[in-house]
Amino acid sequence: MSFAHVIPPDDDSTHRQSPHNIEVEQALLGAILINNEAFYRVSDFLEPVHFYDPLHRQIFEKTAQLIRLGKAADPRTLKSFLAEKEQVGDITVAEYLARLAYEATTIINAEDYGRTIYDLAIRRSLITIGEDMVNIAYEAPVDMAPRDQIEDAERRLYELAETGRFNTGFQGFTEALKAAIDMAGAAFKRDGHLSGLATGLNMLDKMMGGLQKSDLIILAGRPAMGKSSLASNIGYNIAKAWRGEQQADGTIKTVDGGIVGFFSLEMSAEQLATRIIAEQSEIPSSDIRRGAIHEDQFDRIVEAAQEMQRIPFYIDQTGGISISQLAARARRLKRQRGLDLLIIDYLQLIQGTSRRSSESRVQEITEITTNLKALAKELDVPILALSQLSRQVESREDKRPQLADLRESGSIEQDADVVLFIYRDEYYLKNRKPKEGTDEFFKWVAEMEEMAGRAEVIIGKQRHGPTGMVNLQFEAEFTKFSNLAEDDHLPERYD
Numbered sequence: 001m002s003f004a005h006v007i008p009p010d011d012d013s014t015h016r017q018s019p020h021n022i023e024v025e026q027a028l029l030g031a032i033l034i035n036n037e038a039f040y041r042v043s044d045f046l047e048p049v050h051f052y053d054p055l056h057r058q059i060f061e062k063t064a065q066l067i068r069l070g071k072a073a074d075p076r077t078l079k080s081f082l083a084e085k086e087q088v089g090d091i092t093v094a095e096y097l098a099r100l101a102y103e104a105t106t107i108i109n110a111e112d113y114g115r116t117i118y119d120l121a122i123r124r125s126l127i128t129i130g131e132d133m134v135n136i137a138y139e140a141p142v143d144m145a146p147r148d149q150i151e152d153a154e155r156r157l158y159e160l161a162e163t164g165r166f167n168t169g170f171q172g173f174t175e176a177l178k179a180a181i182d183m184a185g186a187a188f189k190r191d192g193h194l195s196g197l198a199t200g201l202n203m204l205d206k207m208m209g210g211l212q213k214s215d216l217i218i219l220a221g222r223p224a225m226g227k228s229s230l231a232s233n234i235g236y237n238i239a240k241a242w243r244g245e246q247q248a249d250g251t252i253k254t255v256d257g258g259i260v261g262f263f264s265l266e267m268s269a270e271q272l273a274t275r276i277i278a279e280q281s282e283i284p285s286s287d288i289r290r291g292a293i294h295e296d297q298f299d300r301i302v303e304a305a306q307e308m309q310r311i312p313f314y315i316d317q318t319g320g321i322s323i324s325q326l327a328a329r330a331r332r333l334k335r336q337r338g339l340d341l342l343i344i345d346y347l348q349l350i351q352g353t354s355r356r357s358s359e360s361r362v363q364e365i366t367e368i369t370t371n372l373k374a375l376a377k378e379l380d381v382p383i384l385a386l387s388q389l390s391r392q393v394e395s396r397e398d399k400r401p402q403l404a405d406l407r408e409s410g411s412i413e414q415d416a417d418v419v420l421f422i423y424r425d426e427y428y429l430k431n432r433k434p435k436e437g438t439d440e441f442f443k444w445v446a447e448m449e450e451m452a453g454r455a456e457v458i459i460g461k462q463r464h465g466p467t468g469m470v471n472l473q474f475e476a477e478f479t480k481f482s483n484l485a486e487d488d489h490l491p492e493r494y495d
Contacts (some may be wrong), residue, residue: 010244013474018052018054018123018124018127019120019123019124019127020052020124020197020472021052021116021117021118022052022053022056022118024116024117025051025052025056025102025117025281027109028042028099028114029056029059029060029100029102030065030101030102030103030104030111030118031104031107031109031110032060032063032073032110033063033074033075033078033097033100033104034074034101034104034107035068035107036072036073037065037107038107038110039063039064041074041107041110041111041114041142042063042110042111042113042114045114046060046113046114047119048060048061048064049120049121050117051121051122052120052121052124052222053417055088055093058082059078059082059097062082063078064079066078066257067196068079068290071221072151074101075094075097075098075100078097079093079094079097082126089479092344093406094246095425095447095450095482099183107312108265111381115281121249122160125160126160128156129153129156129160132153132435133149136149137149137413139153139394140439145465147325150328150334151193151324151325153329153472154328154331154332155270155295155324155327155328155331157334157473158331161335177467182332194209194210195209195210195212196208196209196210196211196212196213196382197210197211197238197257197258197340197341197382198210198237198238198241198257199211199234199238200233200234200238200241200473200481201233201236201237201457201470201481201483202483203220203470203471203472203483203484204457204470204472206457206464206467207462207466207468208418208459209343211234211238211382211384212382212417212464213381213382214376214377214378214380214381214382214384215382215417215418215463216369216372216373216376216382216383216385216415216416217382217384217416217417217418217419217420218347218385218386218387218406218412218416218418218419219231219381219384219385219386219387219420219422220386220387220388220389220400220401220405220406220419220420220421221389221397221401221421222388222389222393222423223388223429224427225422225423225424225455226345226346226422226455226476226479226481227345227386227422228266228267228272228275228386229275229279229455229474229479229480229481230422230481231343231345231384231386231396231480232260232262232272232275232276232279232343233479233480234343234384235260235262235313235341235343235384236260236276236279236280236308236313237313238258238260238340239258239259239311239313240256240257240259240261240285240307240311240418241258242254242256242257242259242311242312243255243256243257243260252315252338254338254340257340258313258340258341259312259337259338259340259341260312260313260314260340260341260342261316261330261333261339261341261343262312262313262314262315262316262323262341262343262344262345263316263318263326263329263343263344263345264315264316264317264345265317265318265319265320265321265344265345265346265349265350266319266345266349267317267345268317269315269317272315272317273305273308273315274288274289275307275479276304276308276478277305278478279390279478279479280299280304281300281304282298282300282304282305282475282478282480283297283300283301283478284478284479285479286477288301293410297364299436305328308339309480311316311446312337312338314333314337315321316329316381319349320349320351321349321351321429322349322350322351322352323351323352323367323368323371323372324423326344326350326375327375327476328386330342330375331378331379332450334381335378337382339365339379340381341381341382341383341384342375342376342379342382342383342384343373343383343384343385344383344384344385344386345386345405346385346386346387346388347365347368347369347385347386347388347412348388348407349364349388350368350476352364352365352367352368362411364371365411365412366411369411369412369414369415369416370411370415372385372415373415373416374419378490387406387412389401389405389406389421390405390406392405393405399423399428400421400423400456400458401423401458401460402421403419403460403461406419413461416461416464417460417462417463417464418459418461419459419460419461420457420458420459421456421457421458421460422455422456422457422458423455423456423457424451424454424455424456424474425451425454425456426448426452426453426454427450429444429448429451430448453473453474453475453476454471454472454473454474454484455471455472455473455474455481456469456470456471456472457469457470457472471484472484
């Protein structure tokens with residue numbers, strides 16, 4: 001458009017102006033004023049704040065309000081909501097509105113103009129974040145660590161990257177059907193024909209349909225039950241099955257298995273790797289550590305290690321990590337390498353904010369579980385978080401865990417989509433060995449033989465499916481969980 005620029009030029013001619021395009025803003029506003037249908041082509045993603053010119057923000061905001069109320073928005077109806085006598089260069093606001101409509105271009109270009117305005121606004125936001133980073137780094141408060149500033153900048157950048165998607169709002173039923181068919185097709189192509197990520201444990205997958213996107217899954221158990229082993233087994237199975245396809249835009253889309261991030265807050269990365277090597281090579285980890293292995297066993301270890309290097313399995317071994325640090329690192333992993341499953345070992349080792357921790361541990365755990373559920377939805381991946389159980393389990397005759405046994409159970413149970421318990425009767429039987437030669441001893445031996453190498457995964461809660469129990473094979477010396485030969489599990493039930 002040929003009429004005057006609304007924003008006066010900066011006094012300092014050497015100062016770079018923020019990215020903007022006044023003429024495109026004028027063209028879009030003019031198109032909306034002559035045909036209000038143009039507004040609906042940009043209303044899903046464009047907001048008043050995206051306009052560079054303050055007057056244009058006001059015009060777009062008032063225009064949107066009128067249109068959404070079902071009223072006509074044109075220069076005559078709009079001027080009464082603005083300071084119509086105020087000057088814009090050599091003309092009044094009322095005259096400026098008339099000029100916008102008079103010099104407007106076609107409605108056909110409205111969406112393109114809207115996206116241009118949005119993109120320029122994103123660039124201005126990037127500049128603001130960058131300037132804030134510089135200013136805070138120069139003048140940081142004493143109580144603000146550099147790590148906190150990095151996490152804040154990463155959070156703001158990730159939020160910026162995730163805003164303004166153009167696929168929101170209502171869609172035709174044809175589009176919904178297409179999405180449903182695509183999901184069914186993807187499940188059909190995937191190993192096990194599951195809608196979620198296959199754990200590699202068949203009966204568990206059958207009851208859960210795999211690990212579902214955006215779900216917070218809690219895996220709980222008493223010490224020595226095998227929580228970490230089961231989590232690493234599942235993570236390794238999923239990473240090993242990963243298969244991706246390159247898309248037209250150059251990105252890699254996961255079509256089977258998944259890219260796994262593992263926060264090992266208790267074990268070191270070396271300890272976790274040793275466990276997985278023991279599981280895959282079927283050589284006891286104690287033998288690996290002591291070097292008590294034969295040449296053929298060493299070859300199996302090398303083979304397992306080489307496969308581990310090829311799979312997309314990433315470990316963060318930082319201890320004492322805060323929930324904000326964890327979220328920032330998960331976002332970074334998804335952005336840089338991709339992410340389909342996040343595993344956290346374990347929940348009680350995450351720190352909340354200092355404010356929450358000073359209130360009570362229950363409040364801190366509530367903050368952590370709430371943030372983990374939000375992170376699962378934000379990243380659109382399942383999060384498998386391990387949790388301890390309270391000691392009250394040990395005081396019962398039947399030591400199978402229940403939802404009430406979760407430490408700080410209120411928030412964990414409430415925020416979780418799925419709660420799994422791992423239980424091994426063999427562990428408790430071993431500690432109740434009677435005196436040899438007695439009738440109780442022979443009965444104990446029979447029970448030990450029956451329960452040897454057997455573990456139970458109890459589905460205590462599942463928001464979208466059945467609860468029940470699945471039997472698994474557990475080889476303690478290799479810390480390996482696997483499918484039982486027989487389909488032996490309790491009947492499914494729905495709450």
